Amino acid sequence: MLGIKLERKSEQPLKRQIYAQLREQIMDGQLNAKDELPSSRELAKTLGVSRNTVGEAYDMLIAEGFAISRQGAATQVAEGVSVKKGEQAVIREKPSQAYTIKADFRTGRPDLRQFPQYLWRQFLHKASMETPSELYGYTGPQGLPALRTEISLWLFRSRGLKINAEDIFITSGATHALHILAELLCGKGGKVLMEDPCHSGMLQTFRKKGCLIEPIPVDNQGMMTQYLQYKDPCAVYVTPSHQFPLGGILSAARRAELVRFARENGVYIIEDDYDSEFRYSGEPISPLYAMDQQNVIYVGTFSKSLFPALRIGYVVLPKPLHRKWSDIRTYMDVQNPIFEQAALAEFMRTRKLDRHIQKMRRIYGQRRRVLLELFKEAFGSGWTPYGDAAGLHVAVDFPGIQFDEAFRKGCLQNGIYITPVEKHCIVREAHQSKLLIGYGHLEHDEIREGITMLRDAMDSMI
Structure with a gap:
């Protein structure tokens, strides 16, 4: 009856199979508006199932508006629910050519073969066993307090930065941080001054958020700050400690000039501390943030120092931006997964990060x-x-x-x-x-x- 075929060994319940096949016939126009469906007793007998099973299938159709039931009358197909299948447009994509990379x-x-996976799994297990039940809920957009504390201590050990943990906000990596900062500082049509050349991924992040880009040339001393002449920028993006891709260090004179420019024009500098922890002649370069904590937003990530799939980064935000950042993050994705944050906090507390780096x-x-x-x-x-x-x-x-x-x-x-x-x-x-x-x-x-x-x-x- 009605062409319904049941798969009795399927994991899908029989009532849902009946409902799905009837809904398909209604949408495709095989059953028309006001057509009467068989009584639940009649259909149950034909299909060899209980009357309750058919009744539950009909209830789903009625609840979703595909059928109408009136006391004393047969269940009927509702009006205006037919969506006949049309010819779908065929989109032919050019096949991408696969190459064998030698x-x-x-x-x-980073070399992921060197990462202590067994040790990391131990920290994850410890985090899952010891995380209190209240942290299983929504913990807020700022991040796990223990991790923010360890990041502040680590930045003091490795960069000489004195940062309050309350100014640190956890992200899902540096790119995620730039998505939020583009919305927070610029909005669509805002102008960002960027190094040229720069990381193409970060460039596209700003562009896809609707930002206008003004390129600033780069030489072997980083951004050529004498070209900072554009009016009404909303932010300056810079990688001063190890410029990507040319690798220069922004000189002290240019750092001072950049800070003066930011103060005079009332704009924020977004400092991306791109892989500067791996420096092979001397200590890591002191961040631009050390010169100005009011106009510099410091962005860091653990993708290079640990592994990219971790997806944990952070920003150090000036206090005037805290509330707006929290609002944006709350309605974007709320927070990072809690267990990875807890595991990383312990990894840092026990100095495993320091030794690995x-x-x-x-x-x-x-x-x-x-x-x-x-x-x-x-x-x-x-x-x-x-x-x-x-x-x-x-x-x-x-x-x-x-x-x-x-x-x-x-x-x-x-x-x-x-x-x-x-x-x-x-x-x-x-x-x-x-x-x-x-x-x-x-x-x-x-x-x-x-x-x-x-x-x-x-x-x-x-």
Whole structure:
């Protein structure tokens, strides 16, 4: 009856199978408005199920408005609920070509093989066992107090910053922080002054929030602050301790000029402390925040120092922004997962983070030295490394050579993943001779093999 077929071994209850098939027939016009449905007794007998099962299926149809029931009358199909199936538009997407990557020089990739996963699982287990029941609810947009306290202590140990834990707000990474800051400071149509070149992902974050971008050129000392001449900006985005992608350190004079500009124009500086904890000649650079706690918003993340999937970052906010940040975060996603925050707080309290960063600083520093030595062997003196000895990548300049999109795709076809600096430029053609070489995730033999492949590719394409 009505073409209903029941799958009695299915995990879906019989009443829901009956309901779903009747609803499909009603929506498709096989059952028309005012058509009477069989009595529950009659349909139950035909299908070999209990009358209650059919009654519950009818109740679902009535509750959702697909059927109407009146006392003393048969259940009827409701009016205006038919949605006949039409021809769907076929969208043909160009298939993406898959390449087998043998030399992976992607930037911003830590060596996850070195992370103490077993230890981390212990901290997660401890957090799940010891977290009090009241923290299983909504804990608010600022983040776990214990984690904010440990971050403030860690910033004092590692950067010399004296920060009140109440000024720290936990995020789901640096990109998430920029999404909120773009809405908080700018709104659609607000103007952001950005380094050029800059991280293309961060650039797109601001653009997708409707911000207008004014590029400020970069040299080997970071943002060229003499070009800060634009009127009515809502924020300045800068990576002063290890500029991405060229790796320069913003000089003291330029830092002072940037702070003066922010104060005179009443704007906030967004300081992204991009992977500056991995510095291989001396201590990490003191953040710009140390010069001005009123106009600088400090953004940090644990994606590079621990692992990207952790999705925990933080911002240090001036007090006038606390309430508005909390409002935005509350109606965006409320909070970060509590167990990861608790585990990270304990990881930091027991100094496991400090020791892990110390260990990785040695490993990455050695890999950088190996990379530069192998580059010298492969390319002689026809290249120049850019930036400070820090981070997980190095920018390399080959004067007289142009690395364009065709070169990048040619490398992909040869199994090499590499990024020209041009890909991160707002104004094109200023850095065509530079490549970005990520090495943090590569062992020495992988670096050697990759550079050999890159040299052969350059010989064949250039």
